[in-house]
Amino acid sequence: MKAKYRFLGGADMVGCMGMTLEWPGKTVLIEYGMNPTKPPEYPIPAPPVDHVFLTHSHLDHCGMIPAVCGRQHCELFTTPLSAEVGELLMNDSVKIAKAENYPLQYSAGDIDRTMRNVVPFTFGDTIEVGSADVTLHSAGHIPGAAMFMFEGDTSTLYTGDIHTIDQKLVKKAEPVKCENLIIEGTYGGRDHPPQKQTEQEFLEKVREVVERGGTCLIPVFAIGRTQEIMLQLMDLDYEMWVDGMGRSVTRLYLEYPEYLNNPRKLKSARRNFHTVKHSNMRRNAAKGQVIVTTGGMMDGGPVLSYVNKIKNDPRSAILIVGYQADDTNGRMLLDHGALNIDGVIEKIQCEVERFDFSAHAGHSQIVEFIHGCNPDNIVFMHSEVRELFLPDLQDYNVILPEPDKVYEMEL
Numbered sequence: 001m002k003a004k005y006r007f008l009g010g011a012d013m014v015g016c017m018g019m020t021l022e023w024p025g026k027t028v029l030i031e032y033g034m035n036p037t038k039p040p041e042y043p044i045p046a047p048p049v050d051h052v053f054l055t056h057s058h059l060d061h062c063g064m065i066p067a068v069c070g071r072q073h074c075e076l077f078t079t080p081l082s083a084e085v086g087e088l089l090m091n092d093s094v095k096i097a098k099a100e101n102y103p104l105q106y107s108a109g110d111i112d113r114t115m116r117n118v119v120p121f122t123f124g125d126t127i128e129v130g131s132a133d134v135t136l137h138s139a140g141h142i143p144g145a146a147m148f149m150f151e152g153d154t155s156t157l158y159t160g161d162i163h164t165i166d167q168k169l170v171k172k173a174e175p176v177k178c179e180n181l182i183i184e185g186t187y188g189g190r191d192h193p194p195q196k197q198t199e200q201e202f203l204e205k206v207r208e209v210v211e212r213g214g215t216c217l218i219p220v221f222a223i224g225r226t227q228e229i230m231l232q233l234m235d236l237d238y239e240m241w242v243d244g245m246g247r248s249v250t251r252l253y254l255e256y257p258e259y260l261n262n263p264r265k266l267k268s269a270r271r272n273f274h275t276v277k278h279s280n281m282r283r284n285a286a287k288g289q290v291i292v293t294t295g296g297m298m299d300g301g302p303v304l305s306y307v308n309k310i311k312n313d314p315r316s317a318i319l320i321v322g323y324q325a326d327d328t329n330g331r332m333l334l335d336h337g338a339l340n341i342d343g344v345i346e347k348i349q350c351e352v353e354r355f356d357f358s359a360h361a362g363h364s365q366i367v368e369f370i371h372g373c374n375p376d377n378i379v380f381m382h383s384e385v386r387e388l389f390l391p392d393l394q395d396y397n398v399i400l401p402e403p404d405k406v407y408e409m410e411l
């Protein structure tokens, strides 16, 4: 049957995801996120829709969902874990908007209504949505992250964010045969170094810093990266602390062990870390040898209070393990060795190193995944470098959609 799709955001950029998919009798919204920049960026306003689908709970995929599910009272299809983590993030983004005086995009009531409208489904489940069937597959990105397969007369796979190798936290995504493949292309033109090598170099650096008497400060995102880094460090016999929203996310992950690569290991990793439960525990944590804490791009969260303790100590180090967007503190640290601390730009004297841990597939991994799905048509999204895939995909019909433009497809 004939269908139409339109990106409300996130077609030619990383962030602000949102795509409507319309087939006879139904219009659905797949993801609706925001970018937590200052001020925040939002996708194009969503039209009236029948249902919303969420692949996973990173803010750029879920941050604006209450503005649709809360207001329009429509159902939200996602894994129960993504729903619970999403609720944490949505409440947090309302809190931040209030603190920073940004216009509120939705209320706490909208978040409550969204959560009441969640229809939980999980990998392997199929639901009927009008004249199409929708099946959930694991996306291997973070725990609970899903890909959606829409089947009418043909099959269409929407990947969301994916990784195609096993991480310590979550197992990899497997390709699924389909005719249309709507896939992320974050790492067009770039491959990650071999994962084992990155893990070894990271552990060696942590040991080196601690053995010379310094503290390792590791800024992390709360969702996924906090837990992956705890798993990487779990066998070290040092005084290690974890701080920030990642703690609540770890608790949620352990409530849904079926989405984890190895729940037993995450449990014991958590036991090997001291937890900052109140802000007055930060003084003790700052004396620790390893501190894993939000915010991942060093623009907020407890991380800056720890920076103050180590910034002039050449024995200590800040180890960057996540993506640093332009115009963030973390990006300034990498490019200029300086940080904005309470409005003052300060040169940082401690060591700064970057490690390429990623929850996204690299270029070659995406190409290999595409061959495995063997589609006729490929739609690239979530990428500023989509055209870099074209030379490797000459046997396919590749579409690089523009935002806010309507495209047709067979569903």
Ligand SMILES: [Zn+2]
Pocket (backbone or CB within 6 Å): 056, 058, 061, 141, 161
């Ligand atoms: Zn993501």
